[in-house]
């Protein structure tokens with residue numbers, strides 16, 4: 039409970055102490071959710087301060103593994119490196135990463151390693167990026183974060199983790215040599231267009247091949263990140279053990295991030311659906327051990343996530359156990375019942391085995407809009 043100045047910032051919060059007028063008349067009942075009408079009433083009676091509970095969030099804060107400033111700095115640096123390749127391509131030069139840009143990628147790598155080292159719990163939230171043109175840069179950073187976590191969980195040596203992360207940061211750099219209208223095309227690609235886009239691993243390899251500062255592992259990742267265990271991948275159609283494990287780490291993380299991010303041609307897939315798709319793929323195409331490691335490394339529904347339960351109720355994740363992150367504790371909300379009362383009930387999905395999370399919803403968007 040906190041006392042708060044009456045302003046638009048309390049919209050959506052719940053009144054926890056009844057509010058009286060200066061003549062002692064009750065103005066607002068305890069439990070009322072503050073909408074525009076309630077706010078207008080408070081202001082017209084010159085009420086300055088009310089006791090509220092941010093009922094939607096309680097004391098739950100949505101955390102991200104990489105704080106926004108570090109994320110922004112990383113994406114900006116990757117954008118510079120990638121755009122430089124696109125620029126060289128437009129000039130008709132054979133594009134190569136210059137030494138100072140390799141340095142820039144190494145700096146991003148150190149920043150990510152350092153930030154992840156300081157994170158004290160298993161937590162990762164995918165940050166949506168709606169601007170399609172920025173997608174490739176952000177995606178490469180996300181995949182590097184996931185790859186670092188997965189490689190760490192698989193007990194890779196720090197030197198190898200560095201090389202894997204460098205490969206992940208640059209894995210789609212070849213896309214800068216593919217016509218951008220194909221990369222950003224809203225809608226399905228024709229067979230011919232798809233073949234063009236599928237050249238990006240080889241083009242990326244060409245960009246990095248002659249650069250001695252980029253380690254061999256990273257170059258292999260750039261070249262082979264679309265290979266699949268059953269031989270259905272590209273460019274070489276390698277099978278099973280022909281694909282090195284460090285490449286397979288980036289492949290799984292790449293697929294996971296691509297599926298859970300908004301793209302120009304489709305909305306993002308809910309995380310639980312991405313998990314299902316990956317699980318199905320895992321049977322023939324991706325390494326099940328890596329899949330299991332990734333899914334136990336990331337938190338699918340971090341605290342603060344809006345979730346929809348299988349019985350249709352909506353709620354917010356309040357907590358979870360590392361051993362069972364897909365069955366967290368959920369603060370279930372009952373909105374819009376009599377007198378605007380907002381009931382909050384906490385349930386533990388570890389005990390409610392018949393319930394499951396069927397969808398997610400955007401808490402921030404809801405707080406801003408739904409109660410106006």
Ligand SMILES: [Fe+2]
Pocket residue numbers: 209210238263264
């Ligand atoms: Fe790719």
